[in-house]
Amino acid sequence: MLATGVVGAVDDPWIRWDWTTRHLDVIGAALSQHIELTVVAVGLGVLIALPLGLLAWRERVLRGPVISLTGILYTIPSLALFSLLIPITGLSILTAEIGLVSYTLLILIRNIVTGLDAVPAEVREAARGMGYRPRKQLFQVEIPLAIPSIMAGIRIATVTTIGLVTVTALIGEGGLGSLIYDGLLRDFKTPLLIGSVLSVALALVADLSLSGLQRVITPWSRGRATT
Amino acid sequence: MLLKRSSVLGASMVALALITTACGSTGGPASSSSSPKGTITIASFNFSESIILAHIYGGALKNKGYTVNYKDKLGNREIVEPALLSGQIDLYAGYAATDLTFAEGKLGVTADASSDAAHNVERLNAVLNPKGVKALDPSPAVDQNAFAVTKAEADSNHLVKLSDVSSVASGWTLGGPPECPQRPFCQPGLEQTYGLHFKGFKALDAGGPLTYAAFKSSAINIGLVFSSDGGISANNLVVLQDDKHLQQADNIVPLIRSAVDNSEVTSVLNSVDAKLNTIDLTNMNKSADVDKNDPTDIANTWVTSHGF
Numbered sequence: 001m002l003a004t005g006v007v008g009a010v011d012d013p014w015i016r017w018d019w020t021t022r023h024l025d026v027i028g029a030a031l032s033q034h035i036e037l038t039v040v041a042v043g044l045g046v047l048i049a050l051p052l053g054l055l056a057w058r059e060r061v062l063r064g065p066v067i068s069l070t071g072i073l074y075t076i077p078s079l080a081l082f083s084l085l086i087p088i089t090g091l092s093i094l095t096a097e098i099g100l101v102s103y104t105l106l107i108l109i110r111n112i113v114t115g116l117d118a119v120p121a122e123v124r125e126a127a128r129g130m131g132y133r134p135r136k137q138l139f140q141v142e143i144p145l146a147i148p149s150i151m152a153g154i155r156i157a158t159v160t161t162i163g164l165v166t167v168t169a170l171i172g173e174g175g176l177g178s179l180i181y182d183g184l185l186r187d188f189k190t191p192l193l194i195g196s197v198l199s200v201a202l203a204l205v206a207d208l209s210l211s212g213l214q215r216v217i218t219p220w221s222r223g224r225a226t227t
Numbered sequence: 228m229l230l231k232r233s234s235v236l237g238a239s240m241v242a243l244a245l246i247t248t249a250c251g252s253t254g255g256p257a258s259s260s261s262s263p264k265g266t267i268t269i270a271s272f273n274f275s276e277s278i279i280l281a282h283i284y285g286g287a288l289k290n291k292g293y294t295v296n297y298k299d300k301l302g303n304r305e306i307v308e309p310a311l312l313s314g315q316i317d318l319y320a321g322y323a324a325t326d327l328t329f330a331e332g333k334l335g336v337t338a339d340a341s342s343d344a345a346h347n348v349e350r351l352n353a354v355l356n357p358k359g360v361k362a363l364d365p366s367p368a369v370d371q372n373a374f375a376v377t378k379a380e381a382d383s384n385h386l387v388k389l390s391d392v393s394s395v396a397s398g399w400t401l402g403g404p405p406e407c408p409q410r411p412f413c414q415p416g417l418e419q420t421y422g423l424h425f426k427g428f429k430a431l432d433a434g435g436p437l438t439y440a441a442f443k444s445s446a447i448n449i450g451l452v453f454s455s456d457g458g459i460s461a462n463n464l465v466v467l468q469d470d471k472h473l474q475q476a477d478n479i480v481p482l483i484r485s486a487v488d489n490s491e492v493t494s495v496l497n498s499v500d501a502k503l504n505t506i507d508l509t510n511m512n513k514s515a516d517v518d519k520n521d522p523t524d525i526a527n528t529w530v531t532s533h534g535f
Contacts (some may be wrong), residue, residue, distance in 0.1 A: 012519070019519065082308070090315050091298055172298050181300060185273055188519050 016190045027179065031198055034175025037165045038206070041097055042158050045104030049153075052105070053112030054138075063113065070106040074193075078103070078167045086171060095169040103164060104157040111153025115146030123202070148221055151214040155207050162203040176202075247394060264291070270298040270307050270316040275522050276370060276508060278492065280320035280479060282526030287499050287535035294375035299510045304329050311482060312358050318496075321482040322349035323365050324475035330354045342472035344369075348480055356436050361488055366500035368508045371477035372412055373454040375464040377442055388470040389421050392449065396423040402438055402447030407429040413451060414475045425449075434458075455505055457513030479503060495535070502533050 020027070056066040076084075081099045091094045119142045127141045143150075166177030174181065176195040183192025215221075267288055271281035278299050285295040298316055300334050301307050308329060324340035327347050331338050331354060336472045344365040351362040359403055376386060392399070407413035408428055417423040431437040434452040439462045441447045452459055454466055481496045511529065514520045 016519070022505065086310075086315075087313070088305075091301070091310065169300075170302065172301060178300075182271075185300065186275060186516050190519070 003215060004152075006191070012187065012189050014189050015193055019190050020194065027194060027198070030092075030176050030179050030195070031202070034162070034165050034177075034199070034202060037093075037096060037168065037173065037175055038098065038161045040157065041100035041161050041165075042104055042154065044097065044101045045108055045157060045161075046154065048101065049105055049108035049112060053109045057113045057116045065111070067106070070102075070109055073102040074106040076088060076102075078164055080168065082168060082171045091172050093173060095171055096165075096173040099168070100161055100162075100164055104161060107160065108150075108153045111156075112146065115153075116142055118149060119145045121188060127199045128154065130213050144218070147218050148214065151218075155210045155214075158206050159203045162199060162206060166199055220221025246363060264293045265487060266296060267492070268296040268316045270301045270310060270319045271308055272276055272301055272304065272319070273300045275457075276512050277320060278522035279511050279515060279526045280503075282320075282523045283499060283503070283529055284318060284496060286322065286483060286527055286530035287495050288492065290530070290535055291495055293492070294468075302411070302515045311484065314359075314484060316482060317487040319485045321351075321362065321443065321480050322477040323351065323362075323372060323480045324371070324477045325479070326362075326482065327351045327354070328475075331420060339492055340475040341412040342469075342474060342476050344476035344478040344480075347476055347478075351480070351482075355482070356485075356510050359429055359485050361483055361485050363483065363493055364497045364500055365476070365478035365480045366503045368455070368479045368500075368503040368505050369477055370453055370455040370479070370505075370508065371474050373452055373466045373469065374417075374449055375442075375459055375466050375476065378463045378465050381450060381465045381467075386467060388468040389417070389423070389473070390470050393421065395448075399425050400427045400429055400446065400449035401425040402429045402431045402441050402450035404433040404451065407451060412474055418472050420473045439464075455508040455512055457509060457511075457516045459509060461513055462518045479508075497535075499535060 011124045052066055056063045078099060078111075081102065082095060085095045085098055089098060123141065123145065124137070127137045132141065166180055167174050169177030169181040176199045179195030180192040180199075183189060183195065256325055267285075269281045269285045271277040281297060281299065286299060296311075301310065301316070304325070307316070307319055308326070311319060323344050324347050327340045327350050328338045330351065334354065334356070339350060344421050348362045348365050355362060355363060355492060363510045375387060376387060376392075382397065384391070386392060386395075401407070401414060401417070403413050406428070408413070414425075414428060418427075429441060431441055431447070431450065434450075434456055438447075438450045438452065440463060451465075452464065452466065479500065481500065483492070483496070508527065511525050514525050515522045
């Protein structure tokens with residue numbers, strides 16, 4: 001119950017600009033920690049998901065286990081996962097990142113597998129006909145064609161992670177989540193609002209930038225999209 | 228008092244953490260000695276008073292040359308106490324009766340917290356010393372269940388102590404959390420210890436916004452609050468003295484890992500504790516929760532103005 005911090009009788013405006021200007025350094029630090037936690041989580045997530053996704057795609061027997069294992073990870077409530085990890089990895093960035101990375105895996109791996117599956121059989125046939133060896137075919141034909149799906153996975157994983165980072169405030173990290181938590185504990189709307197608005201804005205900016213990046217690295221799909 | 232503040236969410240999430248702690252790692256000692264005098268990691272519970280106290284302890288220790296790290300708003304006691312026992316943190320500002328009840332509960336020992344702070348701390352040491360944790364001297368500052376009336380009512384009826392209420396109780400309504408009519412520290416205690424039989428009881432919250440609103444609309448005449456809550460003075464209420472010692476003594480007491488404690492640390496923390504009092508605590512809580520000042524700034528001001 002948070003009620004003891006809630007004193008009720010006093011009017012608290014939605015935003016106090018004087019507090020905001022005095023705490024720009026705190027807000028800036030929270031924002032940059034938020035970005036850092038997100039970038040590391042999605043970056044590591046991609047590094048782990050790529051080989052796992054390729055493996056699951058090529059070895060049909062592994063596909064079920066890999067997808068269901070990451071699916072199980074995904075269904076663990078975030079609060080429970082973080083607190084389960086505390087006795088093992090302590091109250092550290094590591095605890096936060098293990099949790100955050102685990103949640104990206106299902107989204108990323110599914111999209112990698114789906115993207116590679118969706119490469120048309122005739123394209124594959126044509127590549128083989130042109131003398132591509134399997135490795136070259138993978139990197140020059142199949143993966144490039146799967147990029148829209150993989151990028152879609154990265155975008156979803158990024159936006160999801162930005163939301164989840166706020167929960168890590170409960171184990172002493174949290175980026176913008178620490179502002180939200182402070183606001184909840186003290187019934188103080190200003191940090192609550194700033195934390196939430198910046199978190200939403202960050203998700204939007206990240207999603208738009210990634211979709212821009214996707215357009216740059218897959219020029220062919222741009223042409224197709226307009227026809 | 229913390230038991231009442233803890234959320235169901237926190238409790239359930241931590242039940243899991245406790246199970247894992249019990250099964251596994253004891254955790255290494257917290258990192259030490261990057262500075263000549265060593266490093267002390269101080270944690271706080273998830274409410275302003277605890278953050279302020281952590282930074283008061285930390286400020287005083289830092290001025291003595293210790294390196295201080297903070298784990299602020301770490302959570303409720305179900306998180307913070309195991310973190311201390313496993314050495315992930317070194318120190319937190321505990322509450323004598325609540326910490327004793329909690330520690331005894333985990334051991335399955337019958338809770339024996341009393342209204343005597345010294346007794347509670349002695350028992351705490353008996354329970355925690357074997358686990359490498361010490362309880363230092365209890366502060367006169369107390370955050371515990373208390374009963375408040377409006378200042379106007381206190382003035383017109385000359386009320387200072389709870390026993391003063393006996394002359395007016397029969398016409399009064401008592402406000403408190405829904406469990407108050409069953410809890411020994413609440414309505415039954417007021418009846419048996421003080422002989423106060425009220426006209427009625429109104430179920431509210433434990434010293435939260437509902438209680439304050441009920442005072443404002445005169446729906447209650449007397450209500451349960453926490454003795455150091457910043458809302459008490461902000462809402463023109465006064466706490467009546469518990470002159471017959473109904474409440475367990477929840478005095479502030481530093482709980483520290485023996486591994487980082489030494490005679491200097493002990494004397495710094497004990498002298499901080501000796502200078503803290505409930506009025507300071509209430510004012511600092513009001514500053515944080517009502518006026519929205521930063522708990523860390525409030526703590527630094529206290530440390531400086533008291534010469535630590």
